[in-house]
Amino acid sequence: MSFWRAIALAALCAAAPALLAGEIPPEARRSGYSFMGPDTRAMQDDDTSNPGMLFVLDGEALWTKKAGSADKACADCHGDARSSMKGVAARYPAFDKSLGHPVTLDQRINLCRADHQQATPLPYESRDLLALSAFVAHQSRGFAITAGDDPQLKPFVAQGRDLFMRREGQLNLACTNCHDDNFDKRLAGAPITQAQPTGYPLYRLEWQTLGSLERRLRSCMTGVRAQAYDYGSPELVTLELYLMSRARGLPMETPAVRP
Amino acid sequence: MAAALINVPAKARRGDVIEIRTLTSHIMETGFRRTAAGDLVPRDIITSFTCRYNGTEIFRADFYPAIAANPYLSFFTVAKESGRFDFEWIGDNGYSSTASASITVE
Numbered sequence A: 001m002s003f004w005r006a007i008a009l010a011a012l013c014a015a016a017p018a019l020l021a022g023e024i025p026p027e028a029r030r031s032g033y034s035f036m037g038p039d040t041r042a043m044q045d046d047d048t049s050n051p052g053m054l055f056v057l058d059g060e061a062l063w064t065k066k067a068g069s070a071d072k073a074c075a076d077c078h079g080d081a082r083s084s085m086k087g088v089a090a091r092y093p094a095f096d097k098s099l100g101h102p103v104t105l106d107q108r109i110n111l112c113r114a115d116h117q118q119a120t121p122l123p124y125e126s127r128d129l130l131a132l133s134a135f136v137a138h139q140s141r142g143f144a145i146t147a148g149d150d151p152q153l154k155p156f157v158a159q160g161r162d163l164f165m166r167r168e169g170q171l172n173l174a175c176t177n178c179h180d181d182n183f184d185k186r187l188a189g190a191p192i193t194q195a196q197p198t199g200y201p202l203y204r205l206e207w208q209t210l211g212s213l214e215r216r217l218r219s220c221m222t223g224v225r226a227q228a229y230d231y232g233s234p235e236l237v238t239l240e241l242y243l244m245s246r247a248r249g250l251p252m253e254t255p256a257v258r259p
Numbered sequence B: 001m002a003a004a005l006i007n008v009p010a011k012a013r014r015g016d017v018i019e020i021r022t023l024t025s026h027i028m029e030t031g032f033r034r035t036a037a038g039d040l041v042p043r044d045i046i047t048s049f050t051c052r053y054n055g056t057e058i059f060r061a062d063f064y065p066a067i068a069a070n071p072y073l074s075f076f077t078v079a080k081e082s083g084r085f086d087f088e089w090i091g092d093n094g095y096s097s098t099a100s101a102s103i104t105v106e
Helices: A002-021 A038-045 A052-063 A074-078 A105-117 A127-138 A151-165 A175-179 A213-223 A234-246
Strands: A094-096 A101-103 A202-204 A209-211 B004-007 B017-024 B046-053 B056-062 B072-078 B083-091 B096-105
Touching: A052 A074, A052 A127, A052 A202, A052 B004, A052 B017, A094 A105, A094 A151, A101 A105, A101 A151, A101 A234, A105 A127, A127 A209, A151 A175, A151 A234, A213 A234, B004 B083, B004 B096, B017 B046, B017 B083, B017 B096, B046 B072, B056 B072
Parallel strands: none
Antiparallel strands: A094 A101, A202 A209, B004 B017, B017 B072, B046 B056, B046 B083, B083 B096
């Protein structure tokens, strides 16, 4: 019997690293871009055919527009976004010391509006908020993602990872079941990607508009028939944080185009 | 917000066939969708697009509800002389948007 026990033990030892790994190694990480057809790629590559650039242009106009009772524009503090916002989006969601938890780029824009412009926050998925975050994130195009490197973020990345690994909804699926275990296969004809959030906010042809990563996450949750978390909820933020840290090293593409 | 992205070559040789690409921002609401309460969302689309080359109309397109949001158009013309392309989008609810681009023909 000890012979069989030894074989079982050996098999367990061999399987353990695979069970623990879960994560896609850096050299195997692929942007959603590589799963797209040539037409959609061409659309993203040409800035005059990429509809996301319309929002970037709007965001550029909003950047210099004065808002709120402080009568200040983003540019009055931050100057030229082309230099001041370079690489910033690649670090988001980032840890906010005063709040003691990570905030997304959208939340940072609204915090800035509240604290420095004394303006009302922009609603999630509103055109102005998407335009501003697209304009800011566009300044990081080509920068390698480094979000989650801050040691203060460690527990939040772990929380996000837990959510990513946790089965939910009537279909009882976790994110990992598709995006770690089955990417490169198909779901009803559509390719399953690695879920690397490299180009948000991005233009989805299905939405016919720009949308945030939170919108994307919520539609996946609806897809597995789970109750989606609210916009800006700590769960979505930590999930976004984990996804960004999981995409570490991939270049930013904002505004990306996806089918 | 009316924004358009125009791609016209800055320079061309006389007689060259050049490609013009335009992308404009518009929701293109079909008029067939309903809200959660069951009310019809009124139609709001671009109905016509024209391109003039130094005042002469060279391209026109009519749009219908099946055209996607943020319509993209690509068309060709022959570069005859230096000058200006004027683009105009007209739509429901008095929507009107214009853009222009210049070209040097050698």
